[in-house]
Amino acid sequence: MYGRSQRLSQLLKSPPLTNNLAKALENDHPLNPLSSLIHEIRLDLVGEGHLFKFSNPLQHGMESVLEKNKAAQLTPGEIGELNTISELDCIFTHINAILSSQYLSM
Numbered sequence: 001m002y003g004r005s006q007r008l009s010q011l012l013k014s015p016p017l018t019n020n021l022a023k024a025l026e027n028d029h030p031l032n033p034l035s036s037l038i039h040e041i042r043l044d045l046v047g048e049g050h051l052f053k054f055s056n057p058l059q060h061g062m063e064s065v066l067e068k069n070k071a072a073q074l075t076p077g078e079i080g081e082l083n084t085i086s087e088l089d090c091i092f093t094h095i096n097a098i099l100s101s102q103y104l105s106m
Helices: 002-013 019-028 034-040 056-070 076-104
Strands: 041-046 049-054
Touching: 034 041, 034 056, 034 076, 049 056, 049 076, 056 076
Parallel strands: none
Antiparallel strands: 041 049
């Protein structure tokens, strides 16, 4: 998970969103709720423990949106998707770090 978070962080930093897209997001396009992704969550057995992961379709969708972000070609709706997926990724990273530390201390 740390590799994905680092990659996500790097891609989000460059290039910056254009002012028009940022304004559209702020004014007209609310973020997609995290609850809309509930069916895209997997709990996979890794070693002796379980880790939260994205479903394959969500993982591919995230990669596609990240590539469009890198090329500064996101629509306002895709910006909302990216923000929602990024938030879920941060939550998974935190939960998986906690789970991993518990498995290691057993």
